[in-house]
Amino acid sequence: DQQVKQNSPSLSVQEGRISILNCDYTNSMFDYFLWYKKYPAEGPTFLISISSIKDKNEDGRFTVFLNKSAKHLSLHIVPSQPGDSAVYFCAASGYTDKLIFGTGTRLQVFP
């Protein structure tokens, strides 16, 4: 049972445009959500997080939105750059629980 789902395995976006990566979850006990970025041959690196008491968190070009009623979160990258090309993992946890990861979305930003 996949509790964290990233239904789009890949996304292709032109440089300078907005990238929107989506993530859905099923466990209503999740209250902390994270996005990780992974380049080939490297481990995932933490990108941005959001607590369930917020609906938006912004860090430079990266913004995460949380819709608790829909059990949905999204990562917006504006403007997208070629260096953003990577696999993005959504992850979620509840209090005292470990992280549950989605299957990832491969983002390709082309010139």
Add this chain to the structure above:
Amino acid sequence: DAMVIQNPRYQVTQFGKPVTLSCSQTLNHNVMYWYQQKSSQAPKLLFHYYDKDFNNEADTPDNFQSRRPNTSFCFLDIRSPGLGDAAMYLCATSTMTSGRYNEQFFGPGTRLTVL
């Protein structure tokens, strides 16, 4: 720079031949994790240590064992690797405060090939 280091980056072993993967950290985090990741799949947690307390996931095969001799080091032992154990193995660390696992920091991974 504080970091999570995994050695080796690439490991080739034969079917049934024991193999050990290592992980070290300079972050002084009290939690260390081992994940298995296969192509196009989510990282799958095998087990984690909170300090010296070992926590095995229910579906982790007995073939996988772990040791944490001190805060900085953690080892993954695969006693009899099968072809299905070929994967990327990721080590991660985090702190744990007031019962909550905080964001994890990952090493670069070890790619295991089983011949």
